[in-house]
Amino acid sequence: MTVGTNIQLAIKHLTNGELVAIPTETVYGLAANAFNPTAVTAIYKAKNRPQFNPLIIHTHSIAQLEKWGLVIPEKMKQLAALFSPGPLTYVISKSDVIPDIVTAGTDAVAVRIPNHPLTLELLRNIDFPLAAPSANPSGYVSPTNAEHVNQQLGKKVSYIIDGGECSVGVESTIISFLTETPSILRYGGLAVEEIEKVIGKVNLPIAGFVDNPVAPGQLARHYATHHKLIVGNPRAYLGEYNPTKIGVISFNESYSEIPLNNQIILSPEKNLDEAAQHLFAAMRTIDTFDIDVIIAEVFPEEGLGRAINDRLKRAAVTL
Secondary structure (H helix, E strand, O other): OOOEEEEHHHHHHHOOOOOOEEEOOOEEEEEEEOOOOHHHHHHHHHHHHOOOOOOEOOOHHHHHHHHOOOOOHHHHHHHHHHHOOOEEEEEEEOOOOOOHHHOOOOOEEEEEEEOOOOHHHHOOOOOOOOOOOOOOOEEHHHHHHHHHHHHHHHHOOOOEEEOOOOOOOOEEEEEEEOOOOEEEEEEEOHHHHHHHHOOOOOOOOOOOOOOOOOOOOOOOOOOEEOEEEEEEHHHOOOOOHHHEEEEEEEOOOOOOOOOOOHHHEOOOOOOOHHHHHHHHHEEEEOOOOOOOEEOOOOOOOOOOOHHHHHHHHHHHOOO
8 A cells, every 4th residue: 555646546546446545625535436346345345334324426527427327406506516526415316327336225326526636637537436435444533634544444445645634624515306305414514504595495414313324424323433422511521520531622612620631622713614624633633632531512503513513423322
């Protein structure tokens, strides 16, 4: 395994059915030729990912999706004109050229155009889409730089494209067009408010989690740290845990009762976009601290705050 920016080398590995880690604006992805079922199977094996959890396919344009027989709904075209490339994934009816292993046997496929120059260059120079979930062991915190990938999956990939730090830092928002009114399946890097400005009201995620997802990021336990993670007010747990053994992830506040070195503030300026960008890196860092528990604040339920709360709640689920 090597790390670099050699797109032609990445293309060679992918064409040969091997795995390559790719940078996007959201998180790093573990990519394989989506038209090669054997290569896609290698993704599931490398991540130890359940095969009933579908994958997103990535390409460089809506026109390319149409060449593969996918029918693009009008409202999707409206969103794509503004937000693709970008942190928005669309769930639409699949075509016959998409292997069932990509869609976990469903009749729908999740598609996205990522907004990263290296990955867009890669996608423009191949004649197949890339199936690419986040490049981490299934259920753990998603990677936002090449070193995160190398630490966790370095021995399982042929090449890691180093595209620097991810600019958004949480996975894409997922919107489904399988019903008359579009539905948000996962909060992510594009705020619902921005979507509704373009296509009107959408259905929001149903409370709870699902066992038979039609898109990624719908399983209960996801984005988990090794330490126990609780979502709530850190001060409410001072009597339950030794304050010197509490780690805190907060929006912009620090807690005088807890050692400052045990705290990570995501955005001193109270900027939810900045907080989202730093979330996964903060979860990885705090997981290395000498603590007994991680307590994360509840973030404002607006904009990217919804995505932050979603990731933290899934990380806190105990199965």
